[in-house]
Amino acid sequence: MDQDAFVMPIDGVLDLHTFRPQEVTDLVHEYITACRARSIFSVRIIHGKGTGTLRRTVHAALSRSHLVASFRLAGEDAGGWGATLVELVKD
Template sequence: MKPDDSPDDPVVLPLEDHLDLHPFQPKDIPSVVEEYLEQCRAAGLAEVRLIHGKGTGFQRNVVRSILETHPAVSAFHDAPPEAGGWGATVVFLKTG
């Protein structure tokens, strides 16, 4: 195994009510989003914001396809303009 083939070390993120996905590789987005949502739900957060950017809409589509089927998600929509507009998605998590 070459050094560049080795798995990346896990990244520990502080738990906040928003997550900027720009620093992550596209291949990592699904697992990052799923883990983040689970941690937020476990911490009792009811609403979070995922910042995926505007660009071509690819990241937005990936994020929304995850949200459509994730068991912790009750609803989601575009963020208000002052919080990123269609470049971010507000997610409501199921409680209890």
């Protein structure tokens, strides 16, 4: 087992604050795949507000995924424009 491996809980909330920007595209795909395997179809991705670069990267990855039915910025009660709410395809 890789000593640097990080075990992330699959609970429908992905907080990207601890990840490097170059990891985000693959991470988003792997996370939503893992959520669907656990019958989690509503996901919240926290990318932060910042300059918007990470949000754009997340949205680009989501728009290319056949696993995503829809996504939108969260309401103020769920992180506002610092988070994205994703609905996954249920098959």
